[in-house]
Amino acid sequence: MPAPISSRKRVLDQLVGLFRRDGYDGVSISRISDVTGLGRPSLYYYFPGGKDEMAHAVLDAASKWFDENVAAVARGDGTPASRLKTMLVNIDRFYSGGREACLLNAFMLGETNAALSKPVRAAFEAWVDAFALISRDTGATKTQARRRAEGAVARIQGALVLARSLNDDAIFARTLRDIETLILE
Amino acid sequence: MPAPISSRKRVLDQLVGLFRRDGYDGVSISRISDVTGLGRPSLYYYFPGGKDEMAHAVLDAASKWFDENVAAVARGDGTPASRLKTMLVNIDRFYSGGREACLLNAFMLGETNAALSKPVRAAFEAWVDAFALISRDTGATKTQARRRAEGAVARIQGALVLARSLNDDAIFARTLRDIETLILE
């Protein structure tokens, strides 16, 4: 008998890939069924709340990833420069060097998804806070740190959009490098 | 009898508002019918190709707006600084100070809309070219100008995403100001 290749965790990972690429309205349960290899009823077994619950679960998973790989690093040991370096390396990996879209950006579309706007906003705030923490540790004032951090998050988002549209990874790589000097200055 | 408040041009303007906010998949013909006050068949009278044609028409309209209000200004008379200032003022107005989303970003979602990716990419290239032209006129090398222009477009896109999510117009305003120094340096 085949190994239990199916699990909620595995499905969740695939959902991240689908939602970040196609957005909430662009993903159908049928397509999720095709990609995961699970029948539609099985998906409702894992996510009784349907697509809505899937989207929230995906946001939770992404937030958890961010907490562990970015926010925790910002609060961790080492010089500000070394912590920032690790954060950026992890971010680069999460976005596959700029080839993958941002889930938060994808979930901002559509008024149907108004319920998603609160966790999306909270996620962006956490991003900003993480960068601001590094900036403060280099001596920036609270206001300076906040603005530089906002600039960093915005540049990452914008670089993802532009790099993906122009199919040019270098744009994303350069942006991450620029952020190092922006935050540490 | 009521005045002929309906016209293709008016519908097109409303379509821009709908698509930039909800994305391609997030907009239904029924909703378009509600918003425009036109019956579904009337929409197909103006756009026989259906939703697909509507999306392309909306992109064309946005590209035309950009050509007239940004690209033409970049090629126009005046100092680089004054031309850039006008471009940024027009961009600020188009995005209502950062409260309205970017159509190009919205149209990047979904594999269904693969046909849209070519015009979207062309539009981004035109954006970059316009800023690069200003930068070159201030003495930057071709490579420098290109990179600064990419940075400017990315920052605008990212600022729109972040400003809308955090509901903070100031982020967008600061970004436009930063771009002035970025391009003119």
Added chain:
DNA sequence: GTCTATAATAGGATAGAC
């Protein structure tokens, strides 16, 4: 946990009258 089968609805699109 996963399936087959099916309900119920929403979506895109068209025919044909006026």
Added chain:
DNA sequence: GTCTATCCTATTATAGAC
């Protein structure tokens, strides 16, 4: 140009067997 009426398909979601 705009409408009523309609078609067909896709979509979300559930019932119930295994």
